[in-house]
Amino acid sequence: SAQLPLHVWLPDAMEGPTPVSALIHAATMVAAGVYMLARVSFLVAGAESAAHVIALIGGVTALLAALMATQQNDIKRVLAYSTLSQLGYMIMAQGIHGGSDAGMFHLYTHAWFKALLFLGSGAVIFACHHEQDIWKMGGLRQKMPVTFWTFLIGTAALIAVPGTSGFWSKEAILEAAHEHNKLVWTLGIAVAFLTPFYMTRLFVVAFLGKPRTDHADHAHEVGPIMWVPLAILAVMAVISAYITGPLEAKGGEGVGHFHLSLTAILSLAGLVAGVLGGWKLYAGRDRDPICIPLFARKFYLDELYLGIVRLFQDFLGMTLDALDRYLIEPLTVRLPALAAMSTGYVLRLFQVGNLQAYAFLFALGAVVLIWLVVF
Structure with a gap:
């Protein structure tokens, strides 16, 4: 499941066709590690030191991947690092006492909105004549209204806007972390701010403002064969948490029952701060006002491995x-x-x-x- 320090393959795995990326990053390959840990959760629970290591690896991966995502310009690469970060949440949950079910619940909800976001990015790339740099887009709200609204719903689910499926599953993980591991809980709260920040950056730069290139200016809405799946996934990105079925007793039992705890307050504060910060920094910009080579170069881990x-x-x-x-x-x-x-x-x-x-x-x-x- 691409956790540090073995994470470098996942961002490069999105180079293939976008539907393949949607499957890989949503519900197939990357799910294997989380699922395996969930199946042996009774063994992990009996080894406290191992559980702490697993939770810490997940928390650190979630944080570092979110930081990397803040400086990526390729629309699919931003989503790839968001997958890394969300997988970190899931792995973190597997190392927390009583958090395994919450991790599987997040895996389930994440599959819907991440598939939506990748297919939405594919529609954008197709409409922009295979351009993937978000700084060469802009103004797609008017050009691609269906893609715009469905991508907005997927973004809302990823950043855990209350009422979306991502909100319930992420909160379940953070509540479990708050009870049993304050260190990884702190990492999770930090990610709860960074995720809205980098997704607002992506959304504002790609969809709002004016077209920055001829390709963006001549973009058009995709056909029904592409936007119908987006519409279906957009619906599921909102309601999937409410139709958990067998997951009702496996992490989804808290859906619809919201309690204003410290975790919820900080998480919502991070959501608001991330969205407002991303909007303030990137609305109306033609280039990135922030340049952090450490994040853009992925903490130089690729260079380290090559060395x-x-x-x-x-x-x-x-x-x-x-x-x-x-x-x-x-x-x-x-x-x-x-x-x-x-x-x-x-x-x-x-x-x-x-x-x-x-x-x-x-x-x-x-x-x-x-x-x-x-x-």
């Missing part, structure tokens, strides 16, 4: 070169050459150039051969 790989490659290369120079070459090249030279030198001793000596040696050899045959 480690290069060190290993250099060490391996030096080792193989030494083996070739001092073991393989002497044994397979120099030793046979020396043997051939020595054999030639010995044989050359018999090549004296004297006909009488050759006749004598021939006769001697014939006698020895006859003796061996007869006796």
